[in-house]
Amino acid sequence: MDFTMASGLIHLHRQATLVSFDAPKRRAADPKPGPKPRLTKLAKENNISNDQEAEIREAFGLFAETGIKGYAKEKEGVIKSDDVRRCLVALGINVKSSELPDVLETLDPEETGYVPYSPFLALAAIHLHHNDDDDDDDEDQSEEVREAYHLFTDDREGPITLAHLRRIARLLKEDISDDTLRDMLVEANGEGKDGWKRGVDIDAFESVMRRAGVFG
Incomplete structure (x- = not known):
């Protein structure tokens, strides 16, 4: 299979609801919000x-x-x-x-x-x-990029490393050689033959995903 970073992401999204990466984290109950102030007549209109x-x-x-x-x-x-x-x-x-x-x-x-x-x-x-609508669209897309990136980094800050891609390959039960994974990193960060050692930061990741059509 031609396993690129983009196709890996697509696979990961499909599997995300089936594979448990970590035990669910307990969230503290949100404080009960106070009453909202009444809107002025013009604000309401x-x-x-x-x-x-x-x-x-x-x-x-x-x-x-x-x-x-x-x-x-x-x-x-x-x-x-x-x-x-x-x-x-x-x-x-x-x-x-x-x-x-x-x-x-x-x-x-x-x-x-x-x-x-x-x-x-x-x-x-x-x-x-x-x-506001434009800002919401931008924020939603930025959040989508961050969430996808953190699926690769296991909810940690970047960069995406060879170890991260190995983990993803295991989760998706894909038999992918380290050479192929290194090539993916080099392709993404554009750093040349040894660029895989530097990993992929979120900006390079977003660029690759957009070129692949994953994000608009």
Whole structure:
């Protein structure tokens, strides 16, 4: 069988639910969480946390003006349409120049030159949700890489060594020579003939797995 590091990983995942690597570790009971603070009305309406709303309000306040005619009832004041982009940047939200006209049309449809807090918060919340989704995807994939790596290293820090690959081969009942295992290490770390001695760190491991299509 052509046993490469990538194929070994795939085999390992298939066998992971059948092979017990260690006795299960007892986990301490998680402390009972306290009651969650009640969401503000705007936070609830826009599906964000109170902390996120506070962050948006703080950024809005950097540019807010009060006493503007026609906006006397706006408790948080209003910001100039020209300041919308800078206010979003203060929140870590990037809006391309080509997108800005559509953004302003949404926030200031009457072209008054001012934007109240509520519609600005709604727009910022949408962008924060999008950023959170991207971050979650990245975190999930990073966690997947770490978990796969630790399957090879037996839940220890790296690098993956010849001894680790021997253990995996035994667990999978694969008859693989040490020469083949060394070749796998050299292929992964790109260190040349004697590179197998240095093992494979998590970055090199992730690179090999991505090339093999194991991770997206």
